Structures are given as structure tokens and as C-alpha cells.
Amino acid sequence: MTATDTTTVVPKTLAPKTRGGVAQSVHDSLVIAKRNLIRMMRIPEIVVFGLIQPVMFVLLFSYVFGGSINVDGSSDPKAFREFLMAGIFTQTVTFATAGSSAGIAEDMTKGLIDRFRSLPMARGAVLTGRTIADLVQTALTMVVLVAVALLVGWRIHEGLPKALGAFGLMLLLGYAFTWIGALIGLSVRSPEAATSAGLIWLFPVTFVSNAFVPTAGMPGWLQTIADWNPFSATVQAGRVLFGNPGVSQSDAWPMQHPVWASLFWSLLIIVVFRTLAVRKYRSTTA
Amino acid sequence: MQEAIIAEGLVKTFGDVRALDGVDLSVPTGTVLGLLGPNGAGKTTTVRVLTTLLRPDAGRAVVAGIDVLKHPNQVRRSIGLSGQFAAVDEYLTGRENLQMVGELYQMSARDSKARALELLEWFNLSDAADRPAKTYSGGMRRRLDLAAALVVRPPVMFMDEPTTGLDPRNRLALWEVIQKLVEDGTTLLLTTQYLEEADHLAHDIVVVDHGKVIARGTADQLKAQVGGERVEVVVQDRDLIGTASEVLRGYSRDGVAVDKHTRRLTIPVQGGAKLLAEVIRDLDARGIEIDDIGLRRPTLDDVFISLTGHHAEDADEDEQDTHASGGKSGSGGKTAAAVPAAGDSGKDAA
Ligand SMILES: Nc1ncnc2c1ncn2[C@@H]1O[C@H](COP(=O)(O)OP(=O)(O)O)[C@@H](O)[C@H]1O
């Protein structure tokens, strides 16, 4: 200590130099994902209600529609149940995105978002962390749903690796849709609005598709939309990889090459909507 | 580096509203600037620009020696922000909140953990460290929020109305924390609607209204602008106001201000207490009964009235409640506050 040390010492920040780049993006996204997963554990209602709806759909569709819809020329309810599951699984991963919209909208209304934006963290990590946490939740939901599906008679016929591949495609689509949900959550003013806005668009997307009924019975123009619907490609891929009945025989390219189509659509959605959402996040001054 | 915060000609419009209309500021390193103004004056907008949350339409800002618009992420390493509303995750515990913030400042997991522990202790939150912040009382949340802003011991701190909504005891406790930070050399920009708060904490005060700086200086300089001491008399009998006014005129070169409605007469004076005694005797000799008499030193509220033509409070009726609770607390003595936050530990959160 010298005499000059008696003047007040200006504190020096403890914050290390930012690393930047991908490493920091991954690190920051994981920190935020952890935060969201902790929240999820502390608000188990969200997970529970996230489960009830798809389980209910499995049971309702299986027993209400089963027997009245022809699959591959057969009205055997068992065939319909096998047909149905790829649709329900895929619908479940996409419906989970409504929670992302609401969660992000809620975050944006809280002062916490200002804290995040005032920290030297990676751009987009708040959103990426949220989408990762939502993906984990969706995967957990799927595990329960698969158990229920097996109980009502659904089976895989092409081996486990292909089935896992199908689930991978479904989760990828779900992840892609989460970014659409994120953009919606950033675009509306309140969490309540986000809950409805995040849900509404999913109905046409999931119903104008091959998910619940064979598209062959639709008017021509509607069938074309259904065939090119990104959602349909993943459902079709699921049926093919599970070896389930009711695979669409349409000539449309996505129906002929559902695995590639599903991959292509999901990646395209991620690139486009992640860019839009991150841009929106950075410009939002809420 | 002499100036820790510099702002030049900041302009920000939201539609038709000019939230900032050419704000200039400079805060020397190690000092406290009180940004004072009524609701809607542009305080929060100023803080948001300086903390990289908002891009101004025009102007320039340098914080901790770094250009805010050019290198926002570098600025973020050196600042702490405690916003107008406690920015903590309600479902995370106090400890988890602080660790998360540390990790997002890019500190290692181990350093974040150690720092969280230190801050929890310092802010008297150790007992509540592992409870979700949802269960915290308002005062505890404020403290956690402030702790989060201090995770990296930032050389420059921004606090936006840190004591709004706090009860007097927590307010005084927070004042002590702030004074401690400043002793340690932190530069602080503090916004407040409470005139006495700026008076108490800030070295320099900048008064803003409608996005413009309308005055700046030390509290004493601002008070001097309004003029010196005054004697105020409230007479009992309305009919004697005229007589009282005659008496008082003898003590004032600048005339007597009379408010008939409240029966209050005011004169500028220089003689202080001695003169007050004379006035009392004189009024007594004329048989004028008085309800109240006193020597008044100008407050920052007077500054505000003289600058803007209205009370700070008049700006927003909705804020009356917070003003009422805030306005009186400062004079309540300093006994209630211990370091850094008295009482209010884990117990009061039901
Ligand atoms: N995001 C925003 N959109 C529109 N107007 C805003 C926004 N933020 C602030 N304002 C307006 O700008 C003015 C200044 O606001 P603010 O800086 O919050 O004032 P203060 O913090 O002093 O109360 C107010 O008239 C306010 O309504």
C-alpha cells in the first residue's frame, strides 16, 4: 500500500471479456434453457395440461372416429388407430408451440427481459433457450403419449431405428414450429393474446392435412394444399417409418419423398422464422 | 477517465411523443447524478438509452469510456441496471437468479456461485436464498434485483426509481446500500420523483420535464435559484390578514405574498431565527393570533414549482399514492436502517 491508494478505488467489472461467436451462443442458450426447465418443474400444471390434451385426442379419435373412417379400404377400427397415431404425435409436437408463444409474450411483459437485454449475452439466446426447453418438454410429452398409443393398440412394424427416426423428424418439426410460435409471442401485446394467437393457426395447419383422415376424400384443391402442407410430410414420414397403414398414394412430391420433404420444410422454417424472431426480439422495446 | 457517463443531445420520439428532446448529461466518475422529474418526464427513456436497451433517434452516449451505440456489448460488461420494476424470475430462487445473471455476464459457473453467495449475504437474503423469489416480500425482491445488478461489481450503475413503492424502512435501508456503493467508487445515475431523495443521495441533480433538461446543479445551487429563506405566517382570524400584512411589510423589501384562502402570508427574509422572534413579538403586540409561524428553507419542490409552474406531484394524478407515502419518509430519522437492509429478512414473506 502506498499513500496514493487512499483515494477511492473505482471498481473494476468482474465480467470477463465476451467470447462471442457460436460458443457463447450455445452457452447462453443453455443457461436460459436451464432457467426455463427449472420454471417448468416449479409449474407442473403446464406439463400436466400439456399432456392431457394429446392423450384425450388419442382416446377420442380412436374410439369416436375409429370404425367410421376407411383406411386402405378397411373400416377396421384397429387399422384407423394405427393410421391415426402418426397424426396425433405430430399434432402434439406442433400444439406444444402455443406454450412458447405465451411464455415468450409473458417474458416480454416482465422487467426481466430488460435485464437480459442489458447483459452482455448472445443475441437470440433468450429465444433459443426457450425453444430448447420447450423441445425437452415436448419430448417428455411424447414418451407418455407413445405409452398411451401402445395401450390402444398402435404398433411399429419397421424396427426401432426407423421409429426413432420418425420421432426425430417430428421433434424437429415441433422445434421449427416453436420459432413460429416465438415470433407470434413477440408480435402480440399480451400473454393472453399470445395464448389464442399461438393456437389458432395450428388448427388449419394440422387439420388440412393427412393427419386424421386420408386426403383422398378431400376436394382436389384442398388435397393439393394438404399434400404440400409441411405438417403432412412429417405425418406421412411417420407412417412410412412406423410401417403404419394409410400411407398417402398421392403423386405430390412431398408425399412421395416424405422424409426429405419433412427435413427440408423443418430446416426452412427454422432458418426463416428464427431470423425473423431474433430480429423482432432485438428491435422490441417493450 | 473523468466522466463515467456522457450523453449529448439525446432525442427519442415515440410517435408524436418526444420522450427525449435533446438531453445532455455528464456524470464524473465516482459521483451520483440524480435525474429528477415527474412521471413521463423521460427519465426511464434516458436510462434505457444509456443502458443499451433503446437506440436514440439522435445524439451520442459514452458510458465507462465506451460508445453506447457503437459497442453496446462492451458497455454491458461494465454496467448494472436496476430497473423501475424488479427484474427477477419469480420461479427461480434468489440464488438461482443471481447465478444465472453471473453466467450471462460470462462468469464461470464457479465464480457465479461464489458471487451469488456473497451478494445474498450482503443483502440479508441468505435465509431466503433457496426459496423461489415469488415468495419474497416487495422489499426482498427489490434487494434481490439490486443484487442482480451488482453481480459483476459494475463501475457504473443505473437505478430507475429504486425506492418507488418501498415502505419508509426499506427506503432508508436502500439509501444506505447506495451510499455504500458510492463510497466504494461506483458511479451512479439514479432517477427519482422524490425531491428529498435526490437531495439526500445525489452530488448533482438534473431536472427533466417533457424530455428536456430544465435545470442542473447541486441541490444547494438549485435551491439558491429559488431564493433564500422565508417566514410564513398563518393567522387565525381572516379579518386580520390586512393588519398582519402591514406588519410583515416592515420586514420585507419585496412585498408580502398573501393567500387569503389558507390565511397564509409569506415574506422573503435574511435574518433567520432572530428575525422570526421579532416578527412574532410584533404580531403579538398588534393582538394578531397566529395558528402557525415558521422559517422556511426552500426545498426541491419549490425548485420544481419555480421551474415548471407546477408541483412535481401534479404531473400525474395516479401517482398520488406513492407520493404521499414517499414524501414524508425522509424526515423520519435514520434509526430504522441497519446495514444494508434492516429487519425485513426472510420472515416477513408470508
Ligand atoms: N415504448 C414507448 N412507446 C410509446 N411511448 C413511450 C414509450 N416509452 C415511453 N413513452 C413515452 O415517453 C414519455 C417519457 O416516458 P418515460 O421515459 O417512461 O418517463 P418517466 O420515466 O420520466 O416517467 C412518456 O410520455 C411516455 O408515455
Ligand SMILES: [Mg+2]
Ligand atoms: Mg420511469
